[in-house]
Amino acid sequence: MSELAIHPSPPGDRQEILELTRATHVFTRAEEDTVLELFDAYRDNPASGYLFLSARKAGQLVGFACWGETALTEGAVDLYWLCTSPDAQRRGIGRALFERVQQLALERGGRLIVIWTSATGSYAAAARFYERMGCAMMSRIPDFYKPGDDLLVYVKYFDGRSCAHAELNQKGSG
Amino acid sequence: MSELAIHPSPPGDRQEILELTRATHVFTRAEEDTVLELFDAYRDNPASGYLFLSARKAGQLVGFACWGETALTEGAVDLYWLCTSPDAQRRGIGRALFERVQQLALERGGRLIVIWTSATGSYAAAARFYERMGCAMMSRIPDFYKPGDDLLVYVKYFDGRSCAHAELNQKGSG
Numbered sequence: 574m575s576e577l578a579i580h581p582s583p584p585g586d587r588q589e590i591l592e593l594t595r596a597t598h599v600f601t602r603a604e605e606d607t608v609l610e611l612f613d614a615y616r617d618n619p620a621s622g623y624l625f626l627s628a629r630k631a632g633q634l635v636g637f638a639c640w641g642e643t644a645l646t647e648g649a650v651d652l653y654w655l656c657t658s659p660d661a662q663r664r665g666i667g668r669a670l671f672e673r674v675q676q677l678a679l680e681r682g683g684r685l686i687v688i689w690t691s692a693t694g695s696y697a698a699a700a701r702f703y704e705r706m707g708c709a710m711m712s713r714i715p716d717f718y719k720p721g722d723d724l725l726v727y728v729k730y731f732d733g734r735s736c737a738h739a740e741l742n743q744k745g746s747g
Numbered sequence: 748m749s750e751l752a753i754h755p756s757p758p759g760d761r762q763e764i765l766e767l768t769r770a771t772h773v774f775t776r777a778e779e780d781t782v783l784e785l786f787d788a789y790r791d792n793p794a795s796g797y798l799f800l801s802a803r804k805a806g807q808l809v810g811f812a813c814w815g816e817t818a819l820t821e822g823a824v825d826l827y828w829l830c831t832s833p834d835a836q837r838r839g840i841g842r843a844l845f846e847r848v849q850q851l852a853l854e855r856g857g858r859l860i861v862i863w864t865s866a867t868g869s870y871a872a873a874a875r876f877y878e879r880m881g882c883a884m885m886s887r888i889p890d891f892y893k894p895g896d897d898l899l900v901y902v903k904y905f906d907g908r909s910c911a912h913a914e915l916n917q918k919g920s921g
Contacts, residue, residue: 603819645777647893684890712886714902716858719821728888 575631577666579673582625582637584616589634590625593658599699608654611639623653626673628666635661638670640678640686648684650674655699671706675731685730692723703727709735749805751840753847756799756811758790763808764799770833773873782828785813797827800847802840809835812844814852814860822858824848829873845880849905859904866897877901883909 582590587609594600594608614621622644628636636657643649652674657666675686688703692713700710708727717724756764761783768774768782788795796818802810810831817823826848831840849860862877866887874884882901891898 601819607819643891645775645781646891649891684894687888687891711888712900714861714885714900716904717817717820717823717861720858726886726888730890 577628577630577635577669579626579628579669582612582615582627586625586627586634586637587612587616590627590637593634593637593656594654596659597656598659599656608639611653615639624677626670628657628670630661630666634658635664636666636670638674640674642678642681642683643687648682650678650683650686652686652688667702668706675729679731683731685728688727690725690727691718692725693718693721700725700727703729751802751804751809751843753800753802753843756786756789756801760799760801760808760811761786761790764801764811767808767811767830767832768828771830772833773830782813785827789813798851800844802831802844804835804840808832809838810840810844812848814848816852816855816857817861822856824852824857824860826860826862841876842880849903853905857905859902862901864899864901865892866899867892867895874899874901877903 590612591605591609594605600608611623612625615623615625622641623639624641626638626640627634628638637654638652638656639654640650640652643651652671655667655670655674657670675683678686686708688708690699690703692700704710704727706729708729710725711728712724712726714724716722764786765779765783768779774782785797786799789797789799796815797813798815800812800814801808802812811828812826812830813828814824814826817825826845829841829844829848831844849857852860860882862882864873864877866874878884878901880903882903884899885902886898886900888898888900890896
């Protein structure tokens with residue numbers, strides 16, 4: 574079994590990243606376009622704040638992550654996208670990408686990873702994944718994306734604190 | 748007393764908007780830079796998604812708002828900035844700007860306004876303002892901006908639903 578290699582995405586990965594995004598059948602056309610927009614910003618402008626990582630196995634792209642430091646924060650990091658190839662699921666590729674993002678964020682003084690995601694349909698598996706990665710669901714905004722499609726915010730603090738949603742609620746309502 | 752006039756900001760308002768932002772003494776240098784970045788995006792690229800409104804009284808800039816449709820949503824609108832001149836506070840300028848944003852958002856099929864803001868210091872007055880405008884605090888992410896500086900998310904739904912934080916919590920934990 575060949576080794577998984579994770580590296581900053583070279584410009585030439587653009588098309589493969591688009592194809593992988595499409596192959597997941599999770600994203601809308603507008604979301605696919607957004608992945609490309611972020612990739613172009615990353616490729617053309619180092620100050621864009623977007624960073625891409627490609628995961629390859631036997632030369633083939635099996636996953637990618639797009640992340641970046643959150644503007645106007647000291648130490649928050651957004652994980653914008655994390656995709657693995659449908660024919661390479663359940664092989665630890667998502668976890669390896671997540672952990673690499675976390676490691677790189679820590680090296681830059683990051684304190685927390687924040688993931689803004691949808692509560693519906695094919696995103697449910699993603700939600701379970703983020704919980705396995707140690708993220709806690711910190712917020713739900715009903716009907717944010719469209720009626721019936723809520724925004725969920727997952728957070729992982731690097732200091733290891735546990736942030737169950739219920740605990741937060743208590744604080745938030747105080 | 749002269750009439751308050753609210754219009755899409757012309758390109759020439761850039762410097763006055765920066766000066767007004769500075770005069771509030773609420774924002775950091777990085778935040779001031781962000782206001783300019785968003786203004787330049789608005790001025791140079793109609794597809795940027797950023798929109799500015801200027802409020803003038805007797806010819807003088809007394810407030811501005813920066814807002815836009817939230818990417819990848821159907822009907823969510825971000826209110827990025829809403830500033831009024833320190834010497835023109837408590838005269839309904841903030842409310843007039845907020846209501847104009849809401850009206851313009853409604854005309855475009857908007858369903859909700861979302862405001863991402865800090866819980867600290869001079870932002871406390873802003874939080875009270877958003878509550879007066881009918882927004883509910885829907886989420887708090889501790890230490891998001893920096894240690895001790897939490898992210899608060901305020902939301903106003905245009906369908907008039909009341910979204911007390913406590914009610915949402917109940918749903919969110921279910």
